[in-house]
Amino acid sequence: MSDDVTPRTREDQVYRDDPRLEVSGSPQHVAPETPRVEQREPGRIVRKAPPVVLERLNAWYGGMHSVRDLTLTFEANKATALIGPSGSGKSTVVRCINRMHEEIPGARAEGRVTLDEVDVYDAKVDVVAVRRSIGMVFQKPNPFPTMSIYDNVGAGLKLTARKVEHEQVERALRGAGLWEEVKDRLDQPGIGLSGGQQQRLCIARALAVEPDVLLMDEPASALDPISTLKIEELVEELKHSITIVIVTHNMQQAARVADSTAFMLNGELVEHGPTTKIFTNPDDTRTEEYVTGKFG
Numbered sequence: 001m002s003d004d005v006t007p008r009t010r011e012d013q014v015y016r017d018d019p020r021l022e023v024s025g026s027p028q029h030v031a032p033e034t035p036r037v038e039q040r041e042p043g044r045i046v047r048k049a050p051p052v053v054l055e056r057l058n059a060w061y062g063g064m065h066s067v068r069d070l071t072l073t074f075e076a077n078k079a080t081a082l083i084g085p086s087g088s089g090k091s092t093v094v095r096c097i098n099r100m101h102e103e104i105p106g107a108r109a110e111g112r113v114t115l116d117e118v119d120v121y122d123a124k125v126d127v128v129a130v131r132r133s134i135g136m137v138f139q140k141p142n143p144f145p146t147m148s149i150y151d152n153v154g155a156g157l158k159l160t161a162r163k164v165e166h167e168q169v170e171r172a173l174r175g176a177g178l179w180e181e182v183k184d185r186l187d188q189p190g191i192g193l194s195g196g197q198q199q200r201l202c203i204a205r206a207l208a209v210e211p212d213v214l215l216m217d218e219p220a221s222a223l224d225p226i227s228t229l230k231i232e233e234l235v236e237e238l239k240h241s242i243t244i245v246i247v248t249h250n251m252q253q254a255a256r257v258a259d260s261t262a263f264m265l266n267g268e269l270v271e272h273g274p275t276t277k278i279f280t281n282p283d284d285t286r287t288e289e290y291v292t293g294k295f296g
């Protein structure tokens with residue numbers, strides 16, 4: 001897809017150029033003066049979400065084998081970062097989780113993806129139901145251009161043939177940390193918001209149908225540093241009720257938000273472990289080279 005030619009983004013650059021944000025020591029030492037995502041009540045779980053289990057996942061585009069035998073568990077009510085150079089297969093993996101991969105002409109997947117012990121690829125499983133329980137947010141905010149803020153949030157509910165209640169829209173906007181900023185202009189176009197607000201609007205749209213899992217594919221790559229921090233704070237908050245998979249190019253971001261980190265290279269999983277370990281004491285030399293910026 002087009003995002004593998006995306007150059008390093010501005011906020012990536014800002015982080016990279018800020019010496020306080022160097023990855024050294026454990027992630028606790030990252031950015032001591034930066035308002036690290038606050039863990040108000042670490043471990044508080046308000047709604048138990050399921051883990052996402054990938055077993056020997058393989059994905060192809062025509063003859064190109066882009067994801068190879070990936071076995072990986074995204075733990076329930078945790079944020080897992082998926083890192084790796086462009087083209088390593090991160091987006092393909094997340095698209096396989098909610099069965100978006102199969103929408104691409106010539107693309108196919110094999111293996112198992114299970115959510116609450118239900119194989120999302122089981123012939124009896126309804127794709128719409130899969131996508132309702134597994135929300136997704138992309139790199140570029142994509143609110144429906146002709147719709148108001150309110151209707152953008154309600155869109156998912158409408159698609160799943162549920163009546164849109166004001167209360168649900170408000171809850172989703174609150175969940176996305178956007179309510180206070182938009183409550184007086186819900187009838188205005190979603191695309192009139194700033195980039196960061198649009199991304200939170202897309203998160204609200206995903207949250208409105210009360211998913212179990214939220215897949216975030218470089219959700220802050222197109223945003224400024226302040227908006228990026230807001231997204232990161234949101235991840236911390238959302239973990240209390242859903243399971244989060246976040247693809248990121250930004251090592252510091254992974255260090256800040258993720259409980260565990262998985263490193264991919266050439267379609268394969270090289271290593272998955274607690275974020276602290278991946279950044280300070282990985283098992284594989286390729287992981288070490290990547291996280292210390294030797295390539296990628």
Ligand SMILES: Nc1ncnc2c1ncn2[C@@H]1O[C@H](COP(=O)(O)OP(=O)(O)O)[C@@H](O)[C@H]1O
Pocket residue numbers: 001003004061064066084085086087088089090091092093104
């Ligand atoms: N729609 C597509 N059609 C053909 N090849 C694709 C498509 N999307 C991704 N690929 C290829 O699959 C590989 C993995 O890509 P991708 O999952 O986008 O990686 P990442 O998200 O890690 O940058 C790359 O070689 C990429 O060129």
Ligand SMILES: [Mg+2]
Pocket residue numbers: 003004090091092217
């Ligand atoms: Mg990608």
